[in-house]
Amino acid sequence: MKATRWxxxxxxxxxxxxxTSFSTTPAHxxxxxxxxxxxxxxxxGKDPGAVGHSKKSYEKTVVLNVSNKxxxxxxxxxxxxxxxxxxxxxxxxxxxxxxxLANKHHADLFISIHCNSNTNVTAHGAETYAVGMHMNDAQLxxxxxxxxxxLLEENHQEKYDGFDPxxxxxxxxxxxxxxSHQRQxxxxxxxxxxxxxxxxxxxxxGVKQAGFLVLWRTSMPSVLVEVGFISHPKxxxxxxxxxxxxxxxxxxxxxxxxxxxx
Numbered sequence: 001m002k003a004t005r006w007x008x009x010x011x012x013x014x015x016x017x018x019x020t021s022f023s024t025t026p027a028h029x030x031x032x033x034x035x036x037x038x039x040x041x042x043x044x045g046k047d048p049g050a051v052g053h054s055k056k057s058y059e060k061t062v063v064l065n066v067s068n069k070x071x072x073x074x075x076x077x078x079x080x081x082x083x084x085x086x087x088x089x090x091x092x093x094x095x096x097x098x099x100x101l102a103n104k105h106h107a108d109l110f111i112s113i114h115c116n117s118n119t120n121v122t123a124h125g126a127e128t129y130a131v132g133m134h135m136n137d138a139q140l141x142x143x144x145x146x147x148x149x150x151l152l153e154e155n156h157q158e159k160y161d162g163f164d165p166x167x168x169x170x171x172x173x174x175x176x177x178x179x180s181h182q183r184q185x186x187x188x189x190x191x192x193x194x195x196x197x198x199x200x201x202x203x204x205x206g207v208k209q210a211g212f213l214v215l216w217r218t219s220m221p222s223v224l225v226e227v228g229f230i231s232h233p234k235x236x237x238x239x240x241x242x243x244x245x246x247x248x249x250x251x252x253x254x255x256x257x258x259x260x261x262x
Contacts, residue, residue, distance in 0.1 A: 034260045036082045037074065038102040040112040040214065041067035045092030047152050050117035050145075052236040059115040059230055060090065062239050066227065067113055069249035074256065081260070094153040096160070099217035109188070109259075110222035111252065112214055114146065115239060117231040124232040125203030128193040129224040130185035131216055132209020140168060142226070143210045150213065160213070184221035192223055192255040199251035200244070202228055202235075225252070 041063040043049030049059030067085055074083045084105060086098040102110045116127070147165035150156045189207045197204045205226075215222045227248050228235045238244040 034081050034108045034256070036084065036105060036107045037109045037111065037256065038084050038086065038105070038107040039067045039071055040086040040098050040102075040110060042112060042114040042146070043092075043149065044087050044090055047092055047149055050115050050230050052230045052240065053121060053233045054236060057230060057236055057240045059117070062115050062230065062245065063113040063227070064090065065242075065245045066248045066252070069245055070111075070113075070252050073249060073253040077253070078257070078260075078262070081256075092152065094156075094159070095147070095150050095214045096153070096217065098214050102222075103217075103219050107218075107220050109256070110215075110218045110220055111192075112212070112222070112224040113252075114224060114226050115228060115230040116142065116226040117145075117229060119231075121231055121233065124229045124235050125205040126193070126196050126200065126228050127205035127208060127226045128189040128196070129208050129210045129212060129215070129226070130189040131182050131222065132186075132211070139208055139210055143212055144168075146224070147211075147213050163213070165213075181219075181221045185215075185223055188221055188255070188259050189223045191258050192225055192252065195251040195255040195258070196225065196227065196248065199254070200228070200238075200247045 041060070043058075043060040044064065045060075047060065049063070051058055064087070068088070071083050071085055074081055084101065084107070086101055087093050098112070099110075116123070144165055150160055150163070150165055153159065186207065186209075193204065193207050196202065210224070212224050215224055228239050230236050230239055239248075
């Protein structure tokens with residue numbers, strides 16, 4: 001079995017970030033059997049997420065379709081695994097409530113599905129995130145966009161203890177806190193990225209770590225998948241197509257099977 005080397009940031013007293021690495025060999029099976037998976041299609045309702053290059057497609061719609069197709073694949077082909085969705089239609093759900101749903105039902109795996117976007121319309125490809133700390137400004141930009149959804153929630157200041165998703169300084173807390181399922185999350189993220197790239201032929205942007213609030217609040221292995229750039233003209237067409245969404249859903253399903261050891 002091939003070992004994978006991960007790079008983690010270490011904050012020095014001077015404030016500079018030093019990267020350090022460790023190797024991990026992906027496990028054939030998770031530490032506990034998969035009995036319940038929570039699928040989390042990002043955004044929804046009053047929060048459209050990223051808007052497509054054509055201005056006619058929305059992240060919230062693409063990821064909901066992928067989530068629903070993935071749900072059906074699991075239910076039909078893996079009866080031993082139950083599956084829940086943080087939303088099943090076009091409605092707004094706060095980040096706090098998404099993680100809370102998974103925690104309350106003691107889920108074994110949490111998969112948040114998103115589309116990426118960039119003002120540079122040539123940016124393209126898929127990437128998968130696990131809990132951790134960002135290592136560059138490009139990653140921070142993605143994190144801040146996704147975390148800014150909390151600003152649409154009522155009483156977000158109280159819910160998130162005054163956390164400001166648009167302030168780079170606010171993300172220091174992620175350097176000081178370790179997630180109890182970080183290693184398993186990284187292992188699953190690697191599987192997801194490999195399957196997604198192989199099935200969809202998207203450009204491989206790799207596995208990364210980031211301070212997404214929805215991941216940090218979960219108490220089980222969790223990943224956030226950016227299935228592609230809706231801001232890229234050609235990728236938008238693929239992401240919005242039924243064929244593309246079926247490919248993405250199937251790749252995620254195959255990732256679950258491999259992680260589960262099936």
